[in-house]
Amino acid sequence: MKTQVDKPVSNTDRAITELRRLVFSGELPAGSDHLESELAERLGMSRTPIREAARTLESQGLLELRARKGVRILPISPEDMREIYDVLTELESLAAERAAEQSYSATHLTDLARAIADMDAALDRQDLDTWAEADDRFHSELVRLGGNARVMAITAMMSDQVRRARAVTLFMRPLPVQSNEDHRGVFEAIAKADPQRARDLHRAHRERARDMILGLLERHRLRQL
Amino acid sequence: MKTQVDKPVSNTDRAITELRRLVFSGELPAGSDHLESELAERLGMSRTPIREAARTLESQGLLELRARKGVRILPISPEDMREIYDVLTELESLAAERAAEQSYSATHLTDLARAIADMDAALDRQDLDTWAEADDRFHSELVRLGGNARVMAITAMMSDQVRRARAVTLFMRPLPVQSNEDHRGVFEAIAKADPQRARDLHRAHRERARDMILGLLERHRLRQL
DNA sequence: GCGTTTATTTGCGTATTCATTAAATTACAC
DNA sequence: GTGTAATTTAATGAATACGCAAATAAACGC
Structure with a gap:
């Protein structure tokens, strides 16, 4: 050691x-x-x-x-959220594609799998804080598997910027059932080494999340967080 | 005033x-x-x-x-270049798509058009330094038109990191005729408000540039710059 | 002559001091 | 009483001072 x-x-x-x-x-x-x-x-x-x-x-x-x-x-406005989610969508989709190109074995994907399992468990218990923590873990592990250190640094930075806002919307949004399904799809595309599918699925996942959050902020007239 | x-x-x-x-x-x-x-x-x-x-x-x-x-x-390795070009490819393609969505009028696109004209002129005179300067201008103006301040900041940062390396490869690469054609294509897609085409063309442009540069570094055994 | 230990130097991390300048308060005139 | 100007206050930006840890040199033993 x-x-x-x-x-x-x-x-x-x-x-x-x-x-x-x-x-x-x-x-x-x-x-x-x-x-x-x-x-x-x-x-x-x-x-x-x-x-x-x-x-x-x-x-x-x-x-x-x-x-x-x-x-x-610095407060975060809905416009800031849109910018940040756009960046996250692009860079995480790239990471998903690159991760799928690596033909990772199951052992390499244990952390990713655990994050998904934890989200499922947390969802069953309706434990949103634990769910959010595991969701964070999923996304950062996905990016790590993508193998681009700069993408890691940038996405971590962007996630930090929206952290406060996400904590607020977490309890306004519907139960993230769809999210968990999305994650499983991305996981399987990576496990089956299907880069295009991993990219497309993750992009769709992020775009859905973005629209959902922006819709929430709009409906609740939250101009800054 | x-x-x-x-x-x-x-x-x-x-x-x-x-x-x-x-x-x-x-x-x-x-x-x-x-x-x-x-x-x-x-x-x-x-x-x-x-x-x-x-x-x-x-x-x-x-x-x-x-x-x-x-x-x-910090020196730049070929692996760093790959990382950075991957990031630039994603984020600039997003910017191209978003720019095309804005239905910009010709007046809004004058700077972009001028950058292209300057590149053509410089290419005729084989003035590579001027060409590189105008190329920089094209890319940063493209990103500006995309309207995402964070994408602007990140791409500026990434461009800075590869600046030294690019100065070296500039005189090893073939004349950037293909690049100029690429730029015109992206410009027209934006002018015609065709987001998908703007994105695809710019992505192809960046991927070509990445492969060309990485090939050069490989052939010349340049491990760090 | 070589390796190991001790002494010395060196450069950073941090605190402290000082200067600069914007903001705030007061005084004064109208 | 209000507006303006002068004075005071206060917070940053920068220079300096200092202690500690690491790197290097020296000395000693083998």
Whole structure:
């Protein structure tokens, strides 16, 4: 076994992790402003690592640095959602196609299969939080199997940006029965090494999800999250 | 007329611009390491703005911060090129489709048309540098017409990452006659508001370009740039 | 002469200090 | 009482200072 190189976790790293958590949990609500010095005190470090972390998160689209206004947590509009889902549709479909080209054996696909099984189980129990977590796992594992590190990085970034919004719509949407069927189809296309079918099915899956979410936001007049 | 708000250009901004230039021009060669203090002296500022700029450029994939090794300019491998071209293919094809859906009038398409004309003119004079500049303009204008800000940001980032490599292959490849024909096809599909055709043509264009470049790198045994 | 251990140097990560500039508040005139 | 100008406040942007960890050099034992 390879000995794990335990990376020295710097304050900047801690700040990134912690700020992300605060944003996702809503403790730093969308649209709110926060002074660097406040955040520094809150996380128990000086402004320097906070600034570096904020710059990193800014480049990932989670917040914005505005002179003399502090960092602003970026709200997500329906238009943003459309943009992000379009990107996810394209890149995940590519990943599905590439994954199917690899002729993966069943052992390589265990994580993907487990994610699907977990979603089914969660759906039976109507446990939406667990379902969402497994859904995340399915999509990120799919992208990993696609074998393109840049696609991985970009889709992870986009998923982060819609995380808050998804948490809201999760309890407004119908039970994701269709989603689970979609996932099984994509899985089988990959297992049977049918790239075109994997791509098409996943594209259809993502487009359905996009239209459903955008419809929900529209109907509930949610202009930003 | 709206009065232009002249942004105060910070040292960090200058550092970003200047470091990008140094990387693209090859003055900071791929794979080389540079101490933060050296770069600070070179650009006539302290380490602080250099570090912030480096973090930004790191998140854009141009370089890497390594403790006690300074910043390392990331080299591009053929595998990186494949990844990046795959991403560009997907997202630009999406942009072409969306652009065609807008039913743009001729006035909206002047910049795109001009880029094509400039490429033709440059090709006649065998002026490859000018051709490459106009080609860049075509692709970024195409993406702009697609109307997705995130696609714009991502494709700009990916283009930056392959910029050095493209400068090398530019003079190894055959004259880009096929490329110019491709561009005209995509343009007409957009002008005629034929989304599916715009997407398909642009995808084919990008896939051809990818295979050509990867073939060149392979034949010339270029493992990293 | 070679390997191992110790000492020294070096460069980053972070804190602290300082300067700059936008915002806010107050004072004053009308 | 309202609008404007001057002054104060405050928050960022940047420079500097410093401690610690890693890399390198040196010294010692074998």
